[in-house]
Amino acid sequence: MSWQPVPDPPSGPVPWDKAFALRMLADMVRIRRMEEKAAELYGEQKIRGLLHLYIGEEATGVGAMHALAADDNVVATYREHGHALVRGMPMGAIMAEMYGKQEGCSRGRGGSMHLFDRATRLYGGNAIVGGGLPIATGLALADKMQGREALTACVFGEGAVAEGAFHEAMNLAALWKLPVLFCCENNLYAMGTAIERSQSQIDLRVKAAAFGMPALSVDGMDVVAVHEATLGAAQTVRGGGGPMFVEYRTYRFRAHSMFDAELYRDKQEVDEWKTRGPIHTFSARLKAQGLLTEEEFLAIDAQAQAEVDEAVAFAEAGTWEPVDELLRDVHTPAGEEVR
Ligand SMILES: Cc1ncc(C[n+]2csc(CCOP(=O)(O)OP(=O)(O)O)c2C)c(N)n1
Numbered sequence: 056m057s058w059q060p061v062p063d064p065p066s067g068p069v070p071w072d073k074a075f076a077l078r079m080l081a082d083m084v085r086i087r088r089m090e091e092k093a094a095e096l097y098g099e100q101k102i103r104g105l106l107h108l109y110i111g112e113e114a115t116g117v118g119a120m121h122a123l124a125a126d127d128n129v130v131a132t133y134r135e136h137g138h139a140l141v142r143g144m145p146m147g148a149i150m151a152e153m154y155g156k157q158e159g160c161s162r163g164r165g166g167s168m169h170l171f172d173r174a175t176r177l178y179g180g181n182a183i184v185g186g187g188l189p190i191a192t193g194l195a196l197a198d199k200m201q202g203r204e205a206l207t208a209c210v211f212g213e214g215a216v217a218e219g220a221f222h223e224a225m226n227l228a229a230l231w232k233l234p235v236l237f238c239c240e241n242n243l244y245a246m247g248t249a250i251e252r253s254q255s256q257i258d259l260r261v262k263a264a265a266f267g268m269p270a271l272s273v274d275g276m277d278v279v280a281v282h283e284a285t286l287g288a289a290q291t292v293r294g295g296g297g298p299m300f301v302e303y304r305t306y307r308f309r310a311h312s313m314f315d316a317e318l319y320r321d322k323q324e325v326d327e328w329k330t331r332g333p334i335h336t337f338s339a340r341l342k343a344q345g346l347l348t349e350e351e352f353l354a355i356d357a358q359a360q361a362e363v364d365e366a367v368a369f370a371e372a373g374t375w376e377p378v379d380e381l382l383r384d385v386h387t388p389a390g391e392e393v394r
């Protein structure tokens with residue numbers, strides 16, 4: 056169990072116009088409904104392999120992804136369904152990928168952990184903890200050398216901070232002033248290991264300071280705080296200020312993956328964090344401000360549910376890759392023996 060006290064729920068005025076506020080709310084609800092359905096489909100063995108849900112962490116992905124430009128790159132982890140959706144990948148392509156169908160964004164060859172989309176510049180989910188950091192740093196180096204304006208947002212969990220790749224990527228990005236926005240989603244656990252059991256220094260901003268990199272920490276359950284902080288950080292990076300590190304303090308409500316008995320944390324801790332749930336706390340703030348009615352909330356929810364139903368129908372109607380195509384895209388030319 057984590058020793059860290061659960062902060063008060065996010066509150067206070069929302070400094071956005073109604074259309075933008077509802078867009079943010081709708082995207083959080085879309086992720087929630089899509090993933091609840093994915094969990095159900097996993098139980099039915101329609102989705103197989105590994106599946107890591109983002110439920111509880113939606114404010115982080117939605118707030119951060121909306122702070123990026125269409126031309127920016129995103130590198131993520133295996134917990135990336137939400138980021139892909141907010142970046143504009145059609146829900147049907149995500150669902151079909153999870154099903155393993157050809158209509159999926161990676162032709163069904165990647166599955167849940169390997170969503171990839173050139174059109175929205177999503178350079179992958181990644182199954183290797185810390186694996187995305189060198190990729191993001193390389194993309195940013197390429198952009199800098201080619202004089203592109205874009206930045207690369209690198210999303211990773213706090214578990215990656217213990218990896219050598221984190222330190223190597225942070226060092227080079229800082230040394231070469233590369234346009235990388237390091238987005239650390241600190242949900243307090245790496246599988247069953249609480250952060251204080253794996254890190255000698257749990258103030259992660261200090262890690263960035265070791266590389267002379269500016270850093271900030273933000274409430275990852277508060278979509279307003281996440282968005283505003285990420286906008287500011289992105290502006291610094293884009294302006295040639297070099298990389299920045301942003302820690303989002305968040306929490307996952309579900310198990311690490313579908314195989315996890317959750318013996319490492321008390322139900323009471325999860326329940327306490329649920330009082331900070333990003334969807335209901337943000338909705339309450341909007342209602343208090345007169346920016347949202349219950350009818351509008353129900354309409355947003357119904358629309359998300361309809362999108363999920365459509366995505367599932369798309370995946371169901373999809374095609375399995377023919378067995379004789381399995382060697383396609385494997386480095387050895389088709390027809391030659393693969394050793
Ligand atoms: C290099 C490497 N080591 C170990 C694993 C096994 N593993 C998968 S997820 C995970 C925990 C990562 O936690 P964190 O980075 O905090 O991300 P979260 O799952 O909390 O989003 C581990 C250790 C792996 N996939 N890659």
Ligand SMILES: [Mg+2]
Nearest residue numbers: 212242244245
């Ligand atoms: Mg974690």
